[in-house]
Amino acid sequence: xxxxxxxxxxxxxxxxxxxxxxxxxxxxxxxxxxxxxxxxxxxxxxxxxxxxxxxxxxxxxxxxxxxxxxxxxxxxxxxxxxxxxxxxxxxxxxxxxxxxxxxxxxxxxxxxxxxxxxxxxxxxxxxxxxxxxxxxxxxxxxxxxxxxxxxxxxxxxxxxxxxxxxxxxxxxxxxxxxxxxxxxxxxxxxxxxxxxxxxxxxxxxxxxxxxxxxxxxxxxxxxxxxxxxxxxxxxxxxxxxxxxxxxxxxxxxxxxxxxxxxxxxxxxxxxxxxxxxxxxxxxxxxxxxxxxxxxxxxxxxxxxxxxxxxxxxxxxxxxxxxxxxxxxxxxxxxxxxxxxxxxxxxxxxxxxxxxxxxxxxxxxxxxxxxxxxxxxxxxxxxxxxxxxxxxxxxxxxxxxxxxxxxxxxxxxxxxxxxxxxxx
Ligand SMILES: Nc1ncnc2c1ncn2[C@@H]1O[C@H](COP(=O)(O)OP(=O)(O)OP(=O)(O)O)[C@@H](O)[C@H]1O
Numbered sequence: 001x002x003x004x005x006x007x008x009x010x011x012x013x014x015x016x017x018x019x020x021x022x023x024x025x026x027x028x029x030x031x032x033x034x035x036x037x038x039x040x041x042x043x044x045x046x047x048x049x050x051x052x053x054x055x056x057x058x059x060x061x062x063x064x065x066x067x068x069x070x071x072x073x074x075x076x077x078x079x080x081x082x083x084x085x086x087x088x089x090x091x092x093x094x095x096x097x098x099x100x101x102x103x104x105x106x107x108x109x110x111x112x113x114x115x116x117x118x119x120x121x122x123x124x125x126x127x128x129x130x131x132x133x134x135x136x137x138x139x140x141x142x143x144x145x146x147x148x149x150x151x152x153x154x155x156x157x158x159x160x161x162x163x164x165x166x167x168x169x170x171x172x173x174x175x176x177x178x179x180x181x182x183x184x185x186x187x188x189x190x191x192x193x194x195x196x197x198x199x200x201x202x203x204x205x206x207x208x209x210x211x212x213x214x215x216x217x218x219x220x221x222x223x224x225x226x227x228x229x230x231x232x233x234x235x236x237x238x239x240x241x242x243x244x245x246x247x248x249x250x251x252x253x254x255x256x257x258x259x260x261x262x263x264x265x266x267x268x269x270x271x272x273x274x275x276x277x278x279x280x281x282x283x284x285x286x287x288x289x290x291x292x293x294x295x296x297x298x299x300x301x302x303x304x305x306x307x308x309x310x311x312x313x314x315x316x317x318x319x320x321x322x323x324x325x326x327x328x329x330x331x332x333x334x335x336x337x338x339x340x341x342x343x344x345x346x347x348x349x350x351x352x353x354x355x356x357x358x359x360x361x362x363x364x365x366x367x368x369x370x371x372x373x374x375x376x377x378x379x380x381x382x383x384x385x386x387x388x389x390x391x392x393x394x395x396x397x398x399x400x401x402x403x404x405x406x407x408x409x410x411x412x413x414x415x416x417x418x419x420x421x422x423x
Pocket of ligand 1: 013014015038039040058059060061062063064065066067
């Protein structure tokens with residue numbers, strides 16, 4: 001049975017240009033009262049069955065909160081119909097529905113009564129609400145003295161204790177501490193098992209995968225994809241990958257150019273003998289070396305030779321290093337290092353370790369990684385060229401950043417190939 005039916009729903013907002021804050025400004029600059037209309041939702045159709053847990057995903061501004069507000073009926077559509085069967089409880093913007101000067105306890109009464117509970121019903125639930133929130137010591141203080149995490153605790157505790165059939169939650173869990181988040185997730189699972197229909201917004205794809213029976217991806221006010229959670233998330237990730245790759249390619253080009261320019265202008269490529277000793281980090285620790293061999297450009301490509309900076313774990317990656325020789329050298333070693341954004345070195349190697357002897361300096365060397373088995377995260381690439389004793393010709397830290405996405409939920413740094421044997 002469908003408990004939520006949304007038919008061709010459209011919602012627009014008026015965006016006012018600066019209205020002017022004084023009467024004088026308003027009279028003098030009448031044009032400032034002009035506004036433009038922006039459609040936040042453009043013809044949404046969806047059905048949610050009783051007991052389903054649905055994850056709403058999508059980029060900022062795609063319309064997720066607007067959809068939840070429409071379902072909660074705190075705003076109304078310009079066009080289309082919304083049918084809801086059952087009692088709705090919601091946890092939308094933080095603190096919405098709380099009066100700042102009232103105490104936590106008074107706000108529980110006020111908030112729960114908005115969800116339709118009588119005073120007697122609230123009396124019976126009060127202890128559970130307070131104890132779930134963990135705010136026993138603060139419950140008689142005005143909520144204006146609460147932190148955002150405390151607001152969230154109180155609001156969540158009320159929302160889950162009003163015996164609703166449908167629970168709508170915007171991405172507010174993110175402000176809580178991890179132990180409370182865990183408690184909320186356990187509670188959501190408990191409610192889900194009791195048959196409560198849950199719709200929640202989340203930017204945490206793993207949480208959506210873990211909790212939801214269905215996912216809906218909103219993109220610019222339209223449903224871009226809905227249905228099987230894994231498929232919808234993968235479609236969304238593909239879209240993000242394509243988008244970020246275009247942006248990253250531009251950014252990283254700029255980064256390399258600026259690094260090169262800075263270094264070259266900061267310390268002209270002087271190749272005096274004594275400079276061999278000068279191997280101290282220069283350029284804010286980003287680049288150092290005597291530049292006998294100089295790195296010119298570094299790029300990352302996928303197996304189809306597309307320049308990329310977001311990879312799916314396990315993809316083939318080729319790192320291409322272009323360089324020039326400023327002074328004849330006898331031995332050359334090229335190396336790479338991959339660091340996680342918290343500086344953990346995930347992997348490093350060089351041509352010497354790998355037993356490659358560089359006989360010819362052709363101006364370019366590539367290293368191919370068959371399976372980039374890193375776990376979801378942001379990583380940095382260091383590239384270096386040095387002699388066989390490690391004396392750097394050119395060492396560039398964090399020349400590129402790249403992201404790795406895993407479509408599984410393992411944790412750690414690397415994805416180790418493994419099998420389970422149930423004996
Ligand atoms: N009260 C408002 N007045 C004017 N425009 C609004 C209002 N609320 C939302 N919008 C606009 O409507 C669009 C959708 O916003 P909405 O908050 O629903 O997106 P969202 O997907 O929830 O974003 P986020 O992930 O950042 O919370 C955005 O362009 C936003 O600027």
